[in-house]
Amino acid sequence: MAEQNRQTVRDLRRASRATLLRHLYFDGPLSRQELGQRSGLSGGSISNVVGELLADGLVEECGSVESDGGRPRILLRVAPEAGHLVGVDVGETKVRVALFDLALTELAGFDHPLADRGHDADHVAELILAGLAEVLEAAGVPESAVLGVGVGVPGVVEQGGAADGSGVVVHGPTVGWSAVPLGRLLRAGTALPLHVDNGAKTLGQAEMWFGAGRGARHAVVALFGSGVGACVIADGARFRGATSSAGEWGHTKVHVGGRLCRCGSRGCLEAYIGAEALVERWGRRAPDGEQAGLAALLAGARQGDLPAIDLLNETAEYLGAAIADLINLFNPERIVIGGWAGLLLGPYLLPAVRRAATSYALSYPREQTEITLSTLGPDAVTTGAATLPLSQFLGSGGALPEHSKAARQAS
Numbered sequence: 451m452a453e454q455n456r457q458t459v460r461d462l463r464r465a466s467r468a469t470l471l472r473h474l475y476f477d478g479p480l481s482r483q484e485l486g487q488r489s490g491l492s493g494g495s496i497s498n499v500v501g502e503l504l505a506d507g508l509v510e511e512c513g514s515v516e517s518d519g520g521r522p523r524i525l526l527r528v529a530p531e532a533g534h535l536v537g538v539d540v541g542e543t544k545v546r547v548a549l550f551d552l553a554l555t556e557l558a559g560f561d562h563p564l565a566d567r568g569h570d571a572d573h574v575a576e577l578i579l580a581g582l583a584e585v586l587e588a589a590g591v592p593e594s595a596v597l598g599v600g601v602g603v604p605g606v607v608e609q610g611g612a613a614d615g616s617g618v619v620v621h622g623p624t625v626g627w628s629a630v631p632l633g634r635l636l637r638a639g640t641a642l643p644l645h646v647d648n649g650a651k652t653l654g655q656a657e658m659w660f661g662a663g664r665g666a667r668h669a670v671v672a673l674f675g676s677g678v679g680a681c682v683i684a685d686g687a688r689f690r691g692a693t694s695s696a697g698e699w700g701h702t703k704v705h706v707g708g709r710l711c712r713c714g715s716r717g718c719l720e721a722y723i724g725a726e727a728l729v730e731r732w733g734r735r736a737p738d739g740e741q742a743g744l745a746a747l748l749a750g751a752r753q754g755d756l757p758a759i760d761l762l763n764e765t766a767e768y769l770g771a772a773i774a775d776l777i778n779l780f781n782p783e784r785i786v787i788g789g790w791a792g793l794l795l796g797p798y799l800l801p802a803v804r805r806a807a808t809s810y811a812l813s814y815p816r817e818q819t820e821i822t823l824s825t826l827g828p829d830a831v832t833t834g835a836a837t838l839p840l841s842q843f844l845g846s847g848g849a850l851p852e853h854s855k856a857a858r859q860a861s
Contacts, residue, residue, distance in 0.1 A: 463499070463847075464846065464847040464849070465847070466489075466491060466495055466499045466847070467499055467502065467503065467847030467848055468844060468845055468846065468847040468848075469489050469491065470485055470489060470491070470496070470499055470500065470503065471503070471508070471509075471528060471844050471847060471848055472844050473485055473488050473489055474509060474526055474527055474528050475528045475844060476659070478525075478526065478527040478528065479512050479513065479525035479526060479527040480525065480526060480527075481515065481523035481524060481525055481526070482496050482497070482500060482523070482524070482526070483523060485500070485526070500526065503848065504526075506848065507529060507532055508528065508529060508532045508848045509526050509527065509528060509529060509532075510526070510527060510528075510529040511524050511525065511526060512525050512526065512527045513525045528552055528553075529552065530551040530552050530553040530555065531551060531552070532552055532848075533551075533552050533595060533596070533597040533843065533850075534549060534550065534551055534552070534557070534589075534591050534595050534596045534597065535549070535550045535551075535552070535554070535596070535597055535598065535600070535836040535839050535840055536548070536549055536550070536582060536585065536596060536598070536599040536600065536642070536836065536839075537550060537599075537600050537602075537652075537832040537833055537834070537835035537836030537837075538578050538581070538582075538599065538600065538601040538602065538832065538835050539602050539649060539652075539829070539831040539832040539835060540569075540574055540578070540601065540602065540603045540604065540649070541564075541604075541649070541675070541676075541831070542564075542604065542625070542675060542676030542677060542725075542726070542740075543563060543564055543565070543676065543739060543740060543741075544561055544562060544563045544564055545561070545562050545564065545574060545577040545578060545581065546559065546560070546561050546581075546829065546832050547559070547560040547577075547578060547581030547582055547584070547585055547832075548560070548585065548829070548832045548833075548836070549585040549586065549588075549589050549591060549596075550833075550836045552840070552843075554660070554833060554836060554837075554840070557585070557588075557589040557591070558584075558585040558586075558588040558589040559585065559832075560580075560581035560584045560585050562577045562580075562581065564577075565739075568625075568626070569622075569625035569626055569627065571627060571630040571632065571635060572635065574632075575632065575635035575636055575638075575639070578601065578636060579636065579639035579640060582599065582640060582642075593640075593641075593642060596642055597643070597839045597840070597842075597843050597850070597851060598642060598643035598644070598645055598838070598839025598842060598843075598851065599636075599640070599642050599643065599644055599645065599839065600645045600646075600647070600652065600834075600835035600836050600837065600838030600839050600840075601632070601636075601644065601645070601646045601647075601835055601838075602646075602647060602648065602649035602651075602652035602653070602831045602832070602834060602835040603620050603622065603632065603646060603647075603648065603649060604622045604624060604625050604648075604649055604677060604679075605620045605621050605622025605623070605624070605625065605627055605648065606620070606621040606622070606648065606693065606694060606695040606698070607619075607620055607621075607646050607647055607648055607694055608620070608621065608629075608693070608694070609646075609694070610633060612633065614637070614643055614644060615633050615636075615637070615643060615644025615645055615646060616633045616634055616636075616637040616644065617633050617634075618631075618632050618633030618644065618646040619631055619632070619633070620632045620646070623712070623713045623714060624677055624711075624712040624713050624720075632646060633646065642851075643839060643842075643851050645835075645838035645839050645842065646838075647835070647838060648679065648681075648694070648697065649673060649679065649831045649834075649835075650671070650672075650673040650679030650680055650681050650697055651681045651688055651690075651697065651834075652831050652834030652835045652837065652838065653671055653673050653681060653788055653789070653824075653830050653831045653834045654669075654671035654680075654681020654682075654683060654688060654697075654834070655681070655688065655834050655837050655838075655841070656826055656830045656831075656833045656834030656837055657669075657671045657681075657786050657788060657824060657825075657826060657830065657834075658671070658683055659837060660826065660833070661786070661788075661824055661825045661826040661830065662784070662786045662788075662822050662823065662824055662825045662826075663683065663784060663786050666683070666782070666783045666784045667683070667685055667686045667783065668683060668684060668685065668780070668781065668782045668783050668784075669683040669782045669783060669784045669785065669786065670682050670683070670776050670780060670782050670784075670785045670786070671683070671785075671786045671788060671824075672699065672773075672776075672785065672786065672787050672788065672789070672792065673788055673789040673792070673831070674723070674724075674725075674769075674787055674788065674789040674791045674792030674795075674796075675724070675725055675789040675790050675791045675792070676724055676725045676726045676740055676791070677700055677712070677720050677724050677726075678699060678700030678719055678720040678723060678724050679697055679698060679699055679700050680697045680698075680699035680700075680776070681697050682696060682697055682780055682782075683782075684780070699719065699772065699776070700718060700719050700720035700724065701713055701715065701718045701719070701720060702718070702719055702772065702775065703715075703717045703718060703719075704717060704718070704719050704722060704768055704771065704772065705717040705722070708721065708722070709721040709722060709727070712724075712726070719768065719772050722764075722765070722768050723765050723768050723769055723772075724791075725740045725741075725743075725744050725790075725791040726740055728743075728744060728747060728761065728765065728791075729743035729744060729747065731761060732747050732757065732758065732761055733757075734746065734747070734750075741790065741794075744791055744794055744795070745794065747761065747762070748762070748794065748795060748798060751798065752798070762795070762798065762799065763802065765795070765799065766799045766802035766803045766806060767802070767806045769787075769799065769803050769806070770802065770803040770804070770805065770806020770807040770808075770809070770810065771806055771807075771810045773785055773803065773806075773807045773811075773821060774806070774807045774809075774810035774811035774816070775810075777807065777811040777812070777815050777816055777819050778811055778812055778815065781815045781818075781819075782819055783818065783819065783820065784819065784820045784821075784822065785819060785820070785821045785822070786822055786823070786824055787800075787803075787821070787822070787823050787824065788823070788824030788826065788830055789824075789828075789831075790828040792823065792824065793823065793824060793827070793828055796823040796824075797823070800821070800823065803821065804821050807819075807821060
């Protein structure tokens with residue numbers, strides 16, 4: 451019974467640390483008084499827990515504000531240098547690895563195109579591990595200071611049950627992955643904690659935390675790149691479905707028996723509006739890759755090229771109709787369009803997309819839904835991937851992974 455009570459006390463203390471860390475991270479800097487007002491914890495608890503977080507180096511003082519008739523109130527924030535995070539985007543055309551501090555300021559980045567060996571799984575794992583070593587060396591950061599590595603991938607992620615991420619398996623038919631043991635491949639080259647999720651879901655978390663989705667409880671964040679996906683946010687939480695495959699919006703059908711999709715089916719939304727499909731449908735050579743091809747398509751439309759205008763008009767209608775389906779199915783407050791292709795084409799397409807969504811959606815829920823563009827830029831999947839270990843860190847009350855604990859004890 452005594453052991454059970456001690457465990458309960460530890461759980462309560464961890465929960466209190468997590469609560470204060472989250473408030474300081476998302477709402478800070480804050481004074482102790484403001485922490486009490488926002489968290490509902492007692493003054494004594496605030497004093498004790500803040501003292502612990504300061505002693506652990508997870509929180510730091512960062513100035514003061516005047517109070518009404520008393521001493522100035524000291525402001526607190528999560529210390530940016532208290533830990534580091536790695537985000538990885540396994541994209542359609544490249545692997546991007548970036549190192550961040552806790553404030554998600556990028557300290558170093560590594561990009562490698564996938565043109566030579568495509569999405570060969572062993573090659574992708576090699577690039578991730580090489581990128582990890584490169585960004586740590588470039589920033590002069592030891593592995594012991596890294597809280598974890600987050601990886602965003604194209605496809606459905608099966609977590610596998612292992613706490614360290616080594617059991618992760620990825621099913622990505624559009625890149626030729628069938629039950630790829632990505633966790634095992636990465637674990638062979640690093641002991642750092644691994645967190646893997648679908649790229650659209652990592653984008654969604656980044657947008658909800660820091661971008662155009664912030665403040666909404668019900669939203670959809672759409673990833674519009676070479677492929678198409680979505681992250682559905684229901685009452686503030688990412689909706690995953692029974693096997694974590696919810697959000698494969700790009701493989702909903704817009705034309706029965708239509709164009710062949712990379713997934714092997716026909717008539718998928720991705721087969722009509724994905725960047726690869728758009729460049730192919732335009733029929734103009736794009737020797738410098740999809741991004742250059744899409745930029746040329748957009749430039750053509752702006753210069754009055756009728757085939758380009760017609761194709762982008764049709765794209766806006768397909769996208770607007772597909773967004774109307776999201777509105778009718780999920781009744782979101784906000785739909786955010788992101789991804790490199792979404793950001794490139796969004797300013798041109800958005801007015802027509804909104805009109806099409808209005809035409810196809812039920813009128814009442816459409817009136818309640820804002821359709822907007824991402825504010826985080828084309829590398830938001832990388833940032834979102836870094837939020838995976840960050841979320842673990844905040845939710846655990848600042849618990850350090852074993853390799854970091856060992857390094858601190860040794861020093």
